[in-house]
Amino acid sequence: MGYTTHVQGEFTIGPPLTWNEIQASPFEPVGRGRYGAVDIDLDLRVEESSVDTDEGTLVRRTGTAFVMRHIDEYRARDLVEQVQRCIDLFPGHTFTGRLDCEGDENTDLWRVVVRDGRAVRIEPRIIWPDEDGTQ
Template sequence: MGYITHVRGEFVIEPPLTWNEIKASPFEPVGRGKYGIVELDLGLRVEEASVDTDEGTLVRRTGTALVMREIDEYRARGLVEQVQRCIDLFPGHTFTGRLECEGEENTDIWRVVIREGRAVKVEPRIVWPDEDGAQ
């Protein structure tokens, strides 16, 4: 047991990743870990679409988003680095969105966003409103 961080959100990938990019990636599709062991906290959301061809029905798989895996006691160590690793792994694709992170303490809130191709941790600024102009 240790300090837990809850993470929600996603990064949408445009254009979506092809199956060749997905299957060669360490960011295995969510829910499909090899032998039940997954090394990374983030995974790819894979969508499937059936396409009729002259040879029959083809199932096309594309990676549409980078998302958090379901982890019971997540500690958020290395989260920003993992997002950056995925961005670097897929040049020519744009990642948009954010991950909202909230720790056990009520002041521990932050986000992972992407600015100019770099994953960045952003912490909020808390500002007290002026009380009738008095300081």
């Protein structure tokens, strides 16, 4: 058993990925509708909607978000780089949201956010009330 990091959150994709974009990516469907056949710890959330057409019901699939996959004993060593890989796979889309990360130690708190198309690690600043000039 080693040091682990718990990660929660998601990055929504705007506009959502089309089926053609999903199929042309490493996140193409595998097996029984399983997505994420790529060496990235994030999963692509694919939503389905039905549309009635003259030929019958059309199922439309769109990629709406990247979410953290559940991994026991996750280390998060290269999570920022993995988020950047996801961003780079889909130019022309925006990614909104964050991943909140908490390690085993109570001071190990950080986030991954997207700023200007780049994945960035953000660490909190802790300020004692009497040290910031206010009381």
